[in-house]
C-alpha cells in the first residue's frame with residue numbers, strides 16, 4: 316500500500332485543526348522505538364519576565380513527525396498515530412510546549428476524536444511519544 320502522509324496531514328489539518336498547524340514534514344521511520352513521535356526543538360528554559368516561571372520556547376520550523384514503518388500497511392493506525400502527533404504539534408505551536416499527555420492534552424484529543432468520528436488514542440499500546 317502506498318500511503319501519502321503529506322496528503323493525510325493536509326486533510327486533517329484542514330478538517331480538524333482549521334489549518335492552524337504549519338506545514339510539518341511527516342515521514343515513516345525504521346529507527347523509532349514507538350508508534351510515532353513529534354520532534355521539536357526548544358530554546359533553553361528561561362525565566363519568563365512577567366510570569367516569573369520557567370518556560371520553554373518553541374523554535375519555529377523545527378517540527379517533524381515520524382511514524383513507525385511497522386504501520387505502513389495499516390491505514391487506520393496511521394491516521395490515529397498521525398492525529399495524536401499532530402495534537403502534540405498543535406500544543407508545541409500554540410500552547411505550553413511541554414504539556415505531555417496531561418489533562419489539557421487529553422481534553423483536546425477528546426474534542427478532536429468527536430470531530431473525527433473515531434477514537435484518537437491518548438497514548439498508544441506501543442508507547443507513543
Ligand SMILES: [Zn+2]
Nearest residue numbers: 403416443444
Ligand atoms: Zn504523545
